[in-house]
Amino acid sequence: MALIRGLFLGLALLGLAQAPAVAQQKFITVASTTSTEQSGLFKHMLPVFEKKTGIQVRVVAQGTGQALDMGRRGDADVVFVHDKVAEEKFVADGFGVQRFEVMYNDFVLVGPKADPAKIAGTKDIVAGYQKIAAAKAPFASRGDKSGTHAAELRLWRVAGIDPQTGKGGWYRETGSGMGPTLNTASSMNAYAFTDRGTWLSFKNRGDLVIVVEGDQQLFNQYGIMLVNPARHTHVKKEMGQTFVDWVVSAEGQKAIADYKIGADQLFFPNAKR
Amino acid sequence: MLPLELDRLSFSVGSTPIIEDISVRIEAGPRTIILGPNGAGKSVLMRLCHGLLQPTAGRIVWHGLRNGDPRRHQAMVFQRPVMLRRSALANVVYGLALAGKSRRASELRAMDVLEVVGLAQHAGRPARVLSGGEQQRLALARAWALGPDVLFLDEPTANLDPASTQDIENIIQAIHASGTKIIMTTHNLGQARRLGDEVLFINKGLLMEQAPIERFFREPASAEAGAFIKGELPWH
């Protein structure tokens, strides 16, 4: 008897656990990146959208690679990431409906104040990379196939260096998100490639400062797309599209531009509508 | 359900024989005491009779059993009674409920037997906080409440002080007087004389003799029994 009672109680509680999900039925799931979530942008802009439409936006923040994979599996309604090449492939493969450009921020190279590669204050990211490799100065890479990681690798290729040769030596892959990678860089006084948003909201900087910024090649474009309802029928087409439309609308773009940490604007809207 | 007949009963663990080829007939009425030195197999014999162990050879026959499960008509009290983690009353009710009695009938019956063993005022107390003597009295009450035809007692007073032993012996007499067949093992020769009508003397798994108590103590049939009575314990 006690057993049966316990079982029912358990099932009731399981129902209870689901209660928040049932109570808020109007919601969409957005697969996005750690950079947008951790910089605090979503906390700033989503309430504006939710207030206007009554649609709750649930953000699962991962690396761009994982976020796109979530979209491919049909576990998200909208994907909001920053790796143009991968995004275009995502749409071309039929997983996304149409890609819209939303905003950009920029990447920066951070490094220890001691600056063993002697590159502080320069603007040329490629030259900076070459000096780091030449000095065999420690460099912490995310190594997680995220958008930031992809951008970092692209620049190594431009610089004509295969960082894998330094693997285990000066080149360290953390295999984790931006935050953990910055934690690692901070503790071992390594250089690291990061988006400005995460850097500005990052607290455990230790001796790290920005060493290279302002290069055209550090431009970081974000795109947004609805997951293809033709491929995954359960995708919340209308609500998802409402969100996409709002993000690229004048109102959404203003919400992005308004977000600042201190005096710094983190993201620069550039939707082509 | 008596008489009880053991027919060439044997029990061994692996290749070690514990009980060897015992045949005996135990009648209704007289109180039967199983005597023998440590390790003779007394407790095992009792567990075989009670059905807690299965014989490796031979048969146990209850000649008077009219219907059903022989276990329903017998009860056993162990040397160390296991008290359930609940009240004294609930311990007695537990056995009655298993026997299929209604809750109300069980509680009435349980209070009756607790009264008889002198634990009525402790009915609501947790069984495990009772003293050793009280716990053994409770174990007797729990067994007696079932109204068994046969009550097995395995060294029921081995761990008790003289006063508690006296209480237990009085209760055993009362149970006997109520018509329940008593079969018990003991180390205590004085207790055997006080409580026994007949003796089964066991040594090294063998039944040495079955005799009325008077004759057993006056003229034991075997040298081992004689030595056991004199307390010479040659097997130690």
Added chain:
Amino acid sequence: MTSLWEAFAAAWALIAGFDATLAQIVGLSLQVSLSAVLIATCFGLPLGAAIAVERFAGRQALIVLLNALMGLPPVVVGLLVYLLLSRAGPLGSLGILFTPTAMVIAQTLLIVPIIAALSRQTLEDAWREYDEQLRSLGARRLNAAMTLIWDTRFSLLTILLAGFGRAAAEVGAVMIVGGNIDGVTRVMTTTIALETSKGDLPLALGLGIVLIGLVLLLNTAAALLRELAQRRYG
């Protein structure tokens, strides 16, 4: 040293200024982990009891397996549940990925072996003591198992607490199947992971102290209950 002090200060500030967000996160943590413990008990306890009192072929192997499963990495369980509940997975149509329900399922899987294996040990020890007495009184297996569970209830409570501790402390599984969605599936451990990756180590550690405090509180309550019961029931 300074960051440790900062952590304690942060923990204190969190508790003193108990804000709605933190309350919601703590509440969800408790709700998810307690649900998981309850459901895991419904499966784990009968399983443990059955193994304790029954003798069957492969029993020893099952015990070894359960003991091994106690060390199941949460991330693996999380991944397994994720693949099951993902829209592309066999249970995708339920649509419960990234909900507290998914987290309850993952934690339940994680602690069923703990509750089954530990209760098996406790009940088997008790069974050794009770076996003959219960059979003498005419108890069948099911009766005996229920009696053992009732009589060892205070030891079993400790086992449930161990299960709760494991559930409340793990981060790998709930992160994957819950997605750490703000206000929906964000629990204490995923918040700690998030704050750590934001580099706000004092806040992360502060949250950790709050979590430990909660678990400590629960364990203290259980220990007191047990102590009281021991004195009362012997």
